[in-house]
Amino acid sequence: xxxxxxxxxxPAPRGSIHSIDARTAKRNRxxxxxxxxxxxxxxxxxFFLVVxxxxxxxxxxxxxxxxxxxxPFTLTQTQYExxxxxxxxxxxxxxxxxxxxxxxxxxxxxxxxxDADTIERLLGKVGSTIREYYRANENQLxxxxxxxxxxxxxxxxxxxxxxxxxxxxxSRFLMAADLDLxxxxxxxEIITSEFNWPFITGADxxxxxxxxxxxxxxxxxxxxxxxxxxxxSLPIGVAASIYLEEFAVQNRFTDLIEVNISNLAAVPSIxxxxxxxxxxxxxxxxxxxxxxxxxxxxxxxxxxTIIISTRASxxxxxxxxxxxxxxxxxxxMQTVFHHVLPLAMPGILTGTIIGxxxxxxxxAPLLLIGMVGFVARGYPDGFLQGFVEPNSAMPAQIYTxxxxxxVAFYDKAWGGIIILLIFLMIMNIVAVVLRRRFExxx
Amino acid sequence: xxxxxxxxxVLAIAAAGFVVGRSRALSSAxxxxxxxxxxxxxxxxxxxxxxxxxxxxxxxxWLLAQPLVVASSVSxxxxxxxxxxxxxxxxxxxxxxxxxxxLDAAVxxxxxxxxxxxxxxxxxxxVTERLQEAGAIVTSQVTQPVLRAAQRFRVLNATGxxxxxxxxxxxxxxxxxxxxxETKAEFRARNTVETSIRMLLIAAASIAILTTVxxxxxxxxxxxxxxxxYPASDFxxxxxxxxxxxxxxxxxxxxxxxxxxxxFYISIVALLVAVPIGLFSAIYLSEYASSRVRSVAKPMLExxxxxxxxxxxLFALLTVGPLLLSVFGPNGLGWMQAGTAVxxxxxxxxxxxxxxVSSLSDDIINAVPQSMRDGSYGLGAxxxxxxxxxxxxxxxxxxxxxILLASSxxxxxxxxxxxxxxxxxxxxxxxxxxxxxVTAKIVSQLTGDADFASPEALVxxxxxxxxxxxxxxxxxxxxxxxxxxxxxxx
Numbered sequence: 001x002x003x004x005x006x007x008x009x010x011p012a013p014r015g016s017i018h019s020i021d022a023r024t025a026k027r028n029r030x031x032x033x034x035x036x037x038x039x040x041x042x043x044x045x046x047f048f049l050v051v052x053x054x055x056x057x058x059x060x061x062x063x064x065x066x067x068x069x070x071x072p073f074t075l076t077q078t079q080y081e082x083x084x085x086x087x088x089x090x091x092x093x094x095x096x097x098x099x100x101x102x103x104x105x106x107x108x109x110x111x112x113x114x115d116a117d118t119i120e121r122l123l124g125k126v127g128s129t130i131r132e133y134y135r136a137n138e139n140q141l142x143x144x145x146x147x148x149x150x151x152x153x154x155x156x157x158x159x160x161x162x163x164x165x166x167x168x169x170x171s172r173f174l175m176a177a178d179l180d181l182x183x184x185x186x187x188x189e190i191i192t193s194e195f196n197w198p199f200i201t202g203a204d205x206x207x208x209x210x211x212x213x214x215x216x217x218x219x220x221x222x223x224x225x226x227x228x229x230x231x232x233s234l235p236i237g238v239a240a241s242i243y244l245e246e247f248a249v250q251n252r253f254t255d256l257i258e259v260n261i262s263n264l265a266a267v268p269s270i271x272x273x274x275x276x277x278x279x280x281x282x283x284x285x286x287x288x289x290x291x292x293x294x295x296x297x298x299x300x301x302x303x304x305t306i307i308i309s310t311r312a313s314x315x316x317x318x319x320x321x322x323x324x325x326x327x328x329x330x331x332x333m334q335t336v337f338h339h340v341l342p343l344a345m346p347g348i349l350t351g352t353i354i355g356x357x358x359x360x361x362x363x364a365p366l367l368l369i370g371m372v373g374f375v376a377r378g379y380p381d382g383f384l385q386g387f388v389e390p391n392s393a394m395p396a397q398i399y400t401x402x403x404x405x406x407v408a409f410y411d412k413a414w415g416g417i418i419i420l421l422i423f424l425m426i427m428n429i430v431a432v433v434l435r436r437r438f439e440x441x442x
Numbered sequence: 443x444x445x446x447x448x449x450x451x452v453l454a455i456a457a458a459g460f461v462v463g464r465s466r467a468l469s470s471a472x473x474x475x476x477x478x479x480x481x482x483x484x485x486x487x488x489x490x491x492x493x494x495x496x497x498x499x500x501x502x503x504w505l506l507a508q509p510l511v512v513a514s515s516v517s518x519x520x521x522x523x524x525x526x527x528x529x530x531x532x533x534x535x536x537x538x539x540x541x542x543x544x545l546d547a548a549v550x551x552x553x554x555x556x557x558x559x560x561x562x563x564x565x566x567x568x569v570t571e572r573l574q575e576a577g578a579i580v581t582s583q584v585t586q587p588v589l590r591a592a593q594r595f596r597v598l599n600a601t602g603x604x605x606x607x608x609x610x611x612x613x614x615x616x617x618x619x620x621x622x623x624e625t626k627a628e629f630r631a632r633n634t635v636e637t638s639i640r641m642l643l644i645a646a647a648s649i650a651i652l653t654t655v656x657x658x659x660x661x662x663x664x665x666x667x668x669x670x671x672y673p674a675s676d677f678x679x680x681x682x683x684x685x686x687x688x689x690x691x692x693x694x695x696x697x698x699x700x701x702x703x704x705x706f707y708i709s710i711v712a713l714l715v716a717v718p719i720g721l722f723s724a725i726y727l728s729e730y731a732s733s734r735v736r737s738v739a740k741p742m743l744e745x746x747x748x749x750x751x752x753x754x755x756l757f758a759l760l761t762v763g764p765l766l767l768s769v770f771g772p773n774g775l776g777w778m779q780a781g782t783a784v785x786x787x788x789x790x791x792x793x794x795x796x797x798x799v800s801s802l803s804d805d806i807i808n809a810v811p812q813s814m815r816d817g818s819y820g821l822g823a824x825x826x827x828x829x830x831x832x833x834x835x836x837x838x839x840x841x842x843x844x845i846l847l848a849s850s851x852x853x854x855x856x857x858x859x860x861x862x863x864x865x866x867x868x869x870x871x872x873x874x875x876x877x878x879x880v881t882a883k884i885v886s887q888l889t890g891d892a893d894f895a896s897p898e899a900l901v902x903x904x905x906x907x908x909x910x911x912x913x914x915x916x917x918x919x920x921x922x923x924x925x926x927x928x929x930x931x932x
Binding site: 046263357360363399402403 | 444635723726745756
């Protein structure tokens with residue numbers, strides 16, 4: 001017999017096992033708290049995501065509509081000659097337009113008072129637009145022509161609620177009294193909203209005309225940059241990965257390369273901008289603001305990403321494939337290029353697309369090589385010029401708009417972000433589909 | 443001849459070489475491929491490599507060297523007397539380049555004949571006016587030495603280009619001929635081709651080294667130049683940052699401390715947001731969440747990582763800034779003067795870093811072996827006790843590494859601070875005050891109008907060097923910690 005049974009010293013349990021003692025309850029509460037922290041953290045993260053997207057969509061949507069004033073307009077031969085005879089020709093045209101607009105309003109049964117200055121603030125220089133039209137198309141004289149004139153961005157803002165009567169101050173751009181006319185025009189259904197195609201296809205307009213600014217030219221700039229990135233970083237990245245993964249022996253040189261790649265992946269993007277400025281522009285005198293230079297800088301930046309993902313997909317090809325190829329007499333090079341590389345290709349392409357998407361959204365290096373502040377007023381003249389002519393790129397264009405003092409450009413910046421995100425989304429979806437469709441598991 | 447066409451010509455020569463090489467190999471074996479040492483296409487590829495590689499190498503080297511050679515030879519044409527007192531040779535050379543570009547533009551637009559552009563003299567002809575008519579940016583009257591240098595510059599560049607085209611095409615043809623000549627049935631084409639491909643692969647891999655060397659050299663040269671103009675001690679220990687905008691004035695104070703302080707302050711705010719949220723998300727996702735929740739929540743969080751930083755910058759400037767201002771601004775608590783502040787930038791940067799912290803920590807937590815958790819459960823620990831006392835300590839080195847990597851990201855982030863943090867360099871403790879960072883100042887110093895030779899522009903390279911050293915140090919330190927303290931599991 002042992003002491004334990006003799007003394008029977010263990011204290012009797014103070015309660016039933018069905019009731020939870022204080023200590024266990026505390027531990028359970030701590031468990032629950034800890035779990036809640038996790039849920040809260042995820043909730044906050046997702047909340048930020050939702051807020052971010054909500055604010056992008058809410059603020060960006062106005063960029064995609066524009067308001068136009070539709071006025072049917074007839075100019076007779078005599079009126080034309082009369083107007084061309086006066087000293088202030090555009091003034092004469094503008095007067096004709098005002099008369100036509102007045103008529104139109106009266107037909108709709110709306111009363112409104114306005115003068116030429118109001119029209120200029122709302123619609124810009126109407127007279128010269130009309131004059132240019134008739135000088136180019138004299139055969140339209142006497143015919144009824146419907147002019148769709150875009151209103152100034154402030155009128156857009158008023159109609160979408162960004163500009164209110166309370167918040168605005170009278171300026172040379174828009175006066176409170178002008179808004180009365182806008183209200184009348186809305187009443188008479190002369191102002192209508194339409195999809196803002198010029199925003200998507202147009203070029204930047206310069207500081208004083210937010211309404212006419214478009215992102216099209218910078219999309220083209222980005223496209224040329226991505227071409228450069230694709231055609232340089234894919235072959236170089238794949239070649240480097242093949243060497244490191246399939247041929248390299250462990251020595252100082254390959255160690256050095258490995259260390260360099262992992263460090264370059266973590267170097268801040270602005271440092272690549274400094275490199276581009278110093279090497280490509282200061283030293284090699286390549287043209288500033290050119291998509292070629294932007295593409296070169298972004299290539300150097302994307303290379304580590306592509307190398308890392310390519311190596312991962314090369315590693316995923318099982319050794320049995322290589323052994324089989326070597327076994328039937330293929331050389332090492334033939335094994336890699338005929339068997340391993342094709343099998344790794346889906347993974348490589350996925351990694352490349354994701355790398356390109358990253359490069360497409362990158363802004364900081366572009367600031368330093370002069371892609372910001374440059375007003376891309378038009379499209380490049382041809383394919384080859386597209387690489388060397390100064391142009392902007394999407395993120396750089398968005399930054400340029402965000403940095404301008406005029407609030408009306410903020411809408412454009414948000415709208416540009418929506419377009420940029422659509423491109424990124426498409427690229428990422430393509431990458432995911434590629435991976436789902438072609439990825440092999442061994 | 444544009445480089446693009448040159449490349450096409452070389453490629454065409456190579457394509458022709460492939461066909462010739464292949465058929466020559468076959469005919470030397472009397473059409474019986476079994477008598478060849480290698481497959482017929484290897485003989486073709488041998489010719490292709492010999493036609494392309496040396497030609498392109500020469501072209502790249504030529505393109506790199508020509509600007510240097512031309513610049514140094516033209517620079518010798520400018521007499522000391524032609525350099526104004528407050529100027530430098532570099533500035534005059536920039537003027538020469540502009541004039542040369544202007545002459546090109548004028549010839550292209552028909553404003554001048556080629557002959558006039560070559561022989562005009564600034565003291566007799568109306569060169570400046572004609573250049574301006576052609577849309578060239580000519581700042582002042584073009585002087586005779588500058589014009590002479592510009593003309594020389596054009597001539598040298600033009601001859602250089604012609605010579606290069608000739609040399610590249612000749613080399614390509616010679617290479618192709620050499621390849622074709624050695625094509626015989628017993629020639630070991632496969633070995634030759636494979637060795638050259640291997641060389642090309644090594645060259646591609648070395649580009650990573652070249653990039654690093656390029657970064658370091660471009661930073662070091664310009665930084666040294668900067669320290670020649672501005673004392674290093676004032677840069678590292680100065681507490682005021684106020685560059686003068688006049689250019690060559692000696693009145694700039696370029697102390698880096700306020701910028702570093704701004705950088706660290708914003709990064710700390712960002713980490714205070716990102717680390718708790720990211721870490722707890724990672725713990726919840728890897729330890730508690732069902733696989734369905736995980737498969738939805740994890741990619742959604744990672745969307746945050748795929749959003750370009752310009753979007754975050756705009757979000758900070760136009761959404762978060764005004765929001766904070768309405769709470770802490772003059773109409774609220776009165777702590778904040780403007781929407782751009784440390785808090786704005788820090789908060790948004792924190793959001794950006796959440797997925798970075800969470801996915802790195804997630805991987806690390808998942809790497810802790812299940813047996814350790816099972817052991818802990820077996821001793822009666824609850825799940826949260828297991829996580830806090832077993833899993834997290836085991837994953838700690840990895841998590842610290844992740845946080846260090848995140849902070850190196852935060853320090854190097856540019857767009858959010860350019861748009862969200864303000865422009866004033868201050869040493870202040872109030873997080874609602876506008877401050878600025880190293881990256882923001884690199885952008886503002888290099889995108890302004892200051893000329894490249896002034897300390898106001900060169901300081902950006904010194905700032906870049908500082909940034910590079912700090913982020914590199916953090917990355918190396920992070921890797922070191924992860925390697926040194928990593929627990930080795932079977």
